[in-house]
Amino acid sequence: MAPEIQSLCPSTTAALLLLAACLAAAVAALDAADYARPPLPAGGGGRRVLFANGLGLTPQMGWNSWNHFQCDINEAVVRSTADALVAIGLAKAGYTYVNLDDCWADSERTKEVGYMVANPKTFPSGIKALADYVHSKGLKLGIYSSAGTRTCSNRMPGSLGYEERDAKMFASWGVDYLKYDNCYRDGTPETVRFGRMSRALVNSGRPIFYSLCEWGFMEVPKWGGMYGNSWRTTGDINDTWSGMLDNIDLNDAYARYAKPGGWNDPDMLEVGNGGMAYNEYVVHFSLWAIAKAPLVIGCDVTRVSNETLGILSNAEVIAISQDRLGVQGQKVSKYGNDLEVWAGQLSGHRKAVLLLNRGATRSASITAAWPDVGIRRGVAVEARDVWKHETLPGWFTGSLTAVVGPHSCKLFVLTPVPS
Ligand code: GLA
Numbered sequence: 001m002a003p004e005i006q007s008l009c010p011s012t013t014a015a016l017l018l019l020a021a022c023l024a025a026a027v028a029a030l031d032a033a034d035y036a037r038p039p040l041p042a043g044g045g046g047r048r049v050l051f052a053n054g055l056g057l058t059p060q061m062g063w064n065s066w067n068h069f070q071c072d073i074n075e076a077v078v079r080s081t082a083d084a085l086v087a088i089g090l091a092k093a094g095y096t097y098v099n100l101d102d103c104w105a106d107s108e109r110t111k112e113v114g115y116m117v118a119n120p121k122t123f124p125s126g127i128k129a130l131a132d133y134v135h136s137k138g139l140k141l142g143i144y145s146s147a148g149t150r151t152c153s154n155r156m157p158g159s160l161g162y163e164e165r166d167a168k169m170f171a172s173w174g175v176d177y178l179k180y181d182n183c184y185r186d187g188t189p190e191t192v193r194f195g196r197m198s199r200a201l202v203n204s205g206r207p208i209f210y211s212l213c214e215w216g217f218m219e220v221p222k223w224g225g226m227y228g229n230s231w232r233t234t235g236d237i238n239d240t241w242s243g244m245l246d247n248i249d250l251n252d253a254y255a256r257y258a259k260p261g262g263w264n265d266p267d268m269l270e271v272g273n274g275g276m277a278y279n280e281y282v283v284h285f286s287l288w289a290i291a292k293a294p295l296v297i298g299c300d301v302t303r304v305s306n307e308t309l310g311i312l313s314n315a316e317v318i319a320i321s322q323d324r325l326g327v328q329g330q331k332v333s334k335y336g337n338d339l340e341v342w343a344g345q346l347s348g349h350r351k352a353v354l355l356l357n358r359g360a361t362r363s364a365s366i367t368a369a370w371p372d373v374g375i376r377r378g379v380a381v382e383a384r385d386v387w388k389h390e391t392l393p394g395w396f397t398g399s400l401t402a403v404v405g406p407h408s409c410k411l412f413v414l415t416p417v418p419s
Pocket residue numbers: 066101102151152153181213235236
């Protein structure tokens with residue numbers, strides 16, 4: 001077995017779930033074998049094994065309450081979100097997780113036994129009933145806690161010291177996903193606190209997607225894959241052009257650590273929240289797709305505009321994100337301050353290529369040169385514009401050039417033509 005595949009499949013476990021993850025990862029590794037991937041460092045990253053729950057073989061897709069609703073959530077909002085995801089086709093497009101963020105729980109644990117309970121005013125039916133409802137729609141329910149004594153809002157308890165109890169409770173409610181934050185910590189390292197919840201989830205008896213949210217501390221991409229399915233690499237996104245770009249730039253430095261089962265997370269989507277123009281949200285969504293970032297919608301999907309829906313449900317862009325190879329695309333060249341080329345390997349010997357104009361005023365011509373995007377000199381490709389849903393006329397050899405407007409991008413899938 002190739003060493004890369006061996007490292008993905010520890011011999012000590014016989015768990016069937018892990019087997020599924022291993023097989024998929026092995027297939028992806030074989031498909032990727034033709035391509036030079038940046039070597040993993042000699043530290044923890046190189047020896048890591050997948051967090052053994054078989055989930056996250058492609059970046060997670062879903063919805064989360066925080067970016068739009070913050071603490072103003074209740075069970076009606078979550079139910080109508082699940083309804084809307086199905087009704088407007090987002091569920092079918094792949095957005096499966098319906099995730100509660102902060103503020104779902106009562107302010108204190110129960111006095112006698114110390115259980116975390118749903119806020120009786122906003123979630124009177126409880127989380128189990130909510131999970132049943134979400135499941136009845138063919139979707140999955142996510143929940144939120146913190147590796148500290150309180151969550152970031154300080155409106156509910158965190159799980160520090162209660163990891164086993166909370167994980168078992170979440171499992172008994174039918175929860176499918178945990179976002180685990182990093183507020184009100186006690187000084188113990190992230191590796192310890194996030195590791196404890198990782199073990200508790202594995203022991204909970206239910207496969208629960210584990211999303212670490214510790215903002216990139218302790219170089220989490222180097223160890224996050226041993227504990228969870230995704231890890232935040234940045235602070236919180238804000239709904240601005242520069243904030244969005246800051247997050248994806250920070251995230252880019254860790255591209256080599258992403259692979260099926262574990263993903264870098266530059267935070268949730270702001271598409272549809274109103275802080276950016278249409279073309280800027282197209283850039284946001286394109287960058288998240290090519291970088292294999294989680295596609296977790298952060299707007300109110302019950303009142304979504306056609307423009308927003310068009311971005312979020314673009315099947316050709318989603319296919320780049322969800323490509324089975326799971327190779328995170330990277331920034332591969334830069335011209336001046338504003339013009340960039342990003343590229344990433346896709347299955348079937350294809351490439352995703354993004355031409356990005358970060359400038360605010362002028363259109364510019366941007367060239368993706370084959371050596372930069374990793375195509376052999378002399379190879380001819382067909383270029384599909386995945387926003388226009390058009391294949392460009394003719395073949396391209398050596399490079400591809402396009403004019404890109406200010407604060408805009410073009411996103412292509414390049415497929416080699418037989419020589
Ligand atoms: C932190 C996280 C956010 C969100 C809030 C909730 O800031 O990074 O994504 O979960 O807490 O309070």
